[in-house]
Amino acid sequence: MIDQKQFDKILELIDSGKKEGAKLECGGVAMDDTGLYIQPTVFSHVKDHMRIAKEEIFGPVQCIFRFKSQQEAIERANSTEYGLASAVFTRNLDRALSVSATLETGTVWVNCYNALHAQAPFGGYKMSGNGRELGEYALAEYSEVKAVTIKLTETL
Known part of the structure; x- marks a missing residue:
């Protein structure tokens, strides 16, 4: 990520997705201690009311919705x-x-x-x-x- 602030924001949004009931399919954590890298993250069963559905994440997070x-x-x-x-x-x-x-x-x-x-x-x-x-x-x-x-x- 571009800086520590954005890194922390993305991890917070990923955590909110888990807490709000989206299913974490893969990723969702920092890659290692050498930089501001986050694993590519995929959520399924995302609902419209969840933060990960409503906010611009600008990070490696994909939300899958059913329609x-x-x-x-x-x-x-x-x-x-x-x-x-x-x-x-x-x-x-x-x-x-x-x-x-x-x-x-x-x-x-x-x-x-x-x-x-x-x-x-x-x-x-x-x-x-x-x-x-x-x-x-x-x-x-x-x-x-x-x-x-x-x-x-x-x-x-």
Whole structure:
């Protein structure tokens, strides 16, 4: 992890997942005493009310949720106050496009994850950031827009 504070936060979130009843499938502990490394961690049986479901973890933690319909999955994904990125895995292109359009996230990856490109803007919706990195939209962070209006004819 980037620093001790983030390391401790991730371990605290992992502990909260265990205490709140998610099933730890693997990982969940620091790797060793030589650095700020945490084993890749997977939780199943995650419920929407759990901290690991509601907070942005920014660490090697994967939460697996069950859902019964595409609509339920979309509603649950959009019910969070965050919206940085999402992924859709499907063989159906129509489904990929319709789900991507309805997800309230700044980035949607289809059949991949974390595929960043310098030309594609990256940034979130809602409480997941402000502005965009990468791509043409990132240039807006370094500029200011000004409107100047000049009357060219004199009429009094």
